Amino acid sequence: MDTQVSSQPQKVAKRKIRVATTSLSGCFGCHMSLLDIDERILQLIEVVEFDRSPITDIKHCGPCDIGLIEGSVCNSENVHVLREFRDNCNVLIAFGACAVAGGLPAQRNHLDIGDALREVYCDRTGLGKQIPNDRELPLLLDKVHPINEVVRVDYFIPGCPPSGDTIWKFVTDLIAGHMPRLEHPLLKFD
Amino acid sequence: MSEIANTFTLDGQIVQFTPGQTILEAALDAGLYIPHLCFNPELKPHGSCKLCTVIVNGRSGSACTIKAMPGQEVQSSTPELDGRRRLQLQMIFVEGNHFCPGCEKSGNCKLQAVAYDLEMLNPHFPHFFPERPIDASHPDVMIDFNRCILCEQCVQTSRDVDGKNIFALAGRGMKSHLVINSPSGKLGDTDFALTDKAAHVCPVGAILEKRVGYAKPIGERKYDEQTIREQIAADAEGGL
Numbered sequence: 070m071d072t073q074v075s076s077q078p079q080k081v082a083k084r085k086i087r088v089a090t091t092s093l094s095g096c097f098g099c100h101m102s103l104l105d106i107d108e109r110i111l112q113l114i115e116v117v118e119f120d121r122s123p124i125t126d127i128k129h130c131g132p133c134d135i136g137l138i139e140g141s142v143c144n145s146e147n148v149h150v151l152r153e154f155r156d157n158c159n160v161l162i163a164f165g166a167c168a169v170a171g172g173l174p175a176q177r178n179h180l181d182i183g184d185a186l187r188e189v190y191c192d193r194t195g196l197g198k199q200i201p202n203d204r205e206l207p208l209l210l211d212k213v214h215p216i217n218e219v220v221r222v223d224y225f226i227p228g229c230p231p232s233g234d235t236i237w238k239f240v241t242d243l244i245a246g247h248m249p250r251l252e253h254p255l256l257k258f259d
Numbered sequence: 260m261s262e263i264a265n266t267f268t269l270d271g272q273i274v275q276f277t278p279g280q281t282i283l284e285a286a287l288d289a290g291l292y293i294p295h296l297c298f299n300p301e302l303k304p305h306g307s308c309k310l311c312t313v314i315v316n317g318r319s320g321s322a323c324t325i326k327a328m329p330g331q332e333v334q335s336s337t338p339e340l341d342g343r344r345r346l347q348l349q350m351i352f353v354e355g356n357h358f359c360p361g362c363e364k365s366g367n368c369k370l371q372a373v374a375y376d377l378e379m380l381n382p383h384f385p386h387f388f389p390e391r392p393i394d395a396s397h398p399d400v401m402i403d404f405n406r407c408i409l410c411e412q413c414v415q416t417s418r419d420v421d422g423k424n425i426f427a428l429a430g431r432g433m434k435s436h437l438v439i440n441s442p443s444g445k446l447g448d449t450d451f452a453l454t455d456k457a458a459h460v461c462p463v464g465a466i467l468e469k470r471v472g473y474a475k476p477i478g479e480r481k482y483d484e485q486t487i488r489e490q491i492a493a494d495a496e497g498g499l
Contacts, residue, residue: 166360169381170352171388173361179390218385225381229360253486256375258359259366 086244087133089120089158093147094174094213095140097123098230099165103137105233116244130157135243138222141167141174142214146207155220160243164236166229166258168216173229175213182211224249228257267331269293269313276327283311283322286335290495292488293335294344294373296351296462297410298323302419305411308351310344310373345379352382355389356405357463363472364464366480370408371463372487391436396447399469400458407437407465417457425449425457437465 092100100123104110121130130136136158142148155161166172177185186200186209216222226239235255242249266273269286276285281304286293296308304323311322314334322335334340351357351370359365391404414426414437425446429438441448451458453468461467477483485493 163381166358170357171386173358175386175388176356176358176361178388212388215382215386217381217383222381227380250378251380252378253375254483256378256380258371258374259362 083116085118086116086135087120087131088117088122088135088137089130089133089154090122090124090137091130091139091150091154092123093138093140093151093168093216094143095165095167097139099139099168100124102165102228102230102233103236106237107233109237113240130154133158134160135240136161137164138162138168138216139165141171142210142216142219143174144207144209148210148219151216151219160223161220162224162226162239163216163222164226164228164231166227169225169227171213171215175215178212182209226251229259231257263329265327265329267327267329267333269333270336274327278327280327281323282313282315282325282327282331282333285327286322287491288495290492292376292491293322294341294377295323296369296373296408297412299412299460299462302412302415302460305415307409307411309347312340312343314340341377345377346383348374348377348379349381349383351408352379353384353386355387355407356403362406362464363467364406366475366477366483368464368482369462369487372482375482376486376488394439394446395469396445397449397451397469398447399453400446400451400466401469402437402439402446402466403464404437406463408463409435409437410462412460412462413437413457413466416460417451417455421455421457423450423455423457425451425455 090100090103106113119125120133121127130153136154138151138154138161142151163169167174190196190200191198226235228235232255235251238255239249239251265276265278267276267282268274269291272291274285274289274291283293283295283298284300287300293311293313295311297305298311306321306324309321312319313322315325315331322333352374357370359371362368365371389405394402394404409428411428414428417423417425425440427438427440428435430436438444439446439449458466458468
C-alpha cells in the first residue's frame with residue numbers, strides 16, 4: 070500500500086456513503102437477498118459504510134445517506150424505528166413487497182386483531198390463557214401498513230424478495246448518481 | 260381511380276387495418292403493443308380498465324372501442340400516457356388485495372405483466388384492503404373476489420359462450436363487485452363446470468382452478484421469459 074497518500078492532499082479518499090438498514094415486520098429475506106450480491110459486497114464496502122443494521126452492532130440510526138427498509142409496519146415499535154430512519158436518512162428506500170405494499174403480513178388486515186391474538190394465545194392447549202401484556206412488548210396496530218403510509222419514501226424496490234441482482238442494480242445506480250431504473254427481468258413482485 | 264388506403268398512424272408508424280376493426284385490434288395484429296387489461300380478442304370490448312387510452316387526432320379515448328379510420332393519427336407510447344397508465348394500475352392494485360408473492364397466478368397474470376411492462380414500482384396510494392370472503396364452495400374452482408378487477412370477461416363468456424349466465428357485476432361505484440347468479444350466491448350451487456370457457460378467461464388470480472397451483476416452475480411461467488410487449492410482437496411476427 071502507498072503510505073505517501075497523506076502527502077497528496079488532492080487524493081484524499083472520498084467520504085464513504087453511510088447506509089443504514091432495518092427489518093420492521095419483515096422476514097429478513099430481503100437482507101438475505103442483499104447478501105446474495107455475494108462477493109460484490111467487497112466492492113460495496115469500498116464505497117459504503119454501514120450504520121445501524123442487523124449486520125452491525127449500532128443501536129440507533131445516525132445521520133445517513135441511504136436507509137433501506139424491509140418489512141411492513143405492524144406494531145408501535147416499527148413506527149418509532151421507521152420515523153428514526155426517516156429523520157436520519159437523506160434517501161429512504163422501501164425494499165421488498167412488505168415495505169412496498171404491505172406484503173403477505175397484510176393478509177391479517179381482514180381479521181380482528183383481538184380475535185387473532187386470542188386465537189393464538191388463549192384458545193390453544195399448552196399455552197397460557199392470556200394475551201401477553203408486558204409493557205416491554207410493543208402493541209400491534211389494528212392493520213398492517215406499507216411504510217409509505219407512515220413516512221415519505223423516496224424509492225421502491227419491489228419483489229418478495231427482490232433478487233440480489235435487482236438490489237445491486239438499484240443501489241449501484243443510486244451511488245453512481247443515476248436515476249435508478251428496474252425493468253424486465255429485474256422487476257418482479259413475487 | 261384512387262382508393263383511400265385503410266391505414267392509420269400509431270406513434271408515427273403506419274398500421275394497416277381491415278374496416279370494422281378497432282385501433283387496438285389493428286395494432287395488436289400488427290404486433291404493436293398498446294397496454295390493455297379488460298380487452299379479450301374473442302369478446303366484445305369492455306372499456307373499463309382504460310389502460311388502452313390513446314390520443315386520436317388530438318382527443319383521448321379507449322383504443323379498444325374506437326374504430327380504426329383512414330388517416331387517424333394515434334399516439335400511444337408517450338411519457339404522459341404511460342404515466343397516466345401507471346396511475347391507473349396503481350389504483351387497481353390498491354383497490355384489491357394483490358399479494359403477488361402468495362398468488363398462484365403470479366407470473367401468468369396479465370395485471371402483473373402490464374405493471375412490469377410499465378415499470379410500476381409501487382402502488383403509491385393508500386390500500387383499501389377489501390374484505391370479501393373467498394368462495395370455495397365449488398369442487399373444482401375457487402374465487403378470490405379481492406383480486407377481481409371487474410373486467411367482466413367471465414360474465415361475458417359465461418353468458419354468451421357457455422350459455423349459463425353464472426356471473427354478474429352488482430353494486431355501484433366503489434361497491435361494485437362480482438356476484439354469482441345462484442339463490443345462495445355460491446358458485447357451488449350453480450351448474451358451473453371446469454370445462455366451461457368462463458373458468459379459464461380470468462386475466463388475474465380471481466377465478467382459479469383448485470389443486471393445480473404453482474405447477475409451472477419459476478422461469479417457465481407465461482411472462483417470465485418475455486414481457487407481454489415482446490410476446491405480442493413475437494406472436495404477430497409468427498402469424499405473418
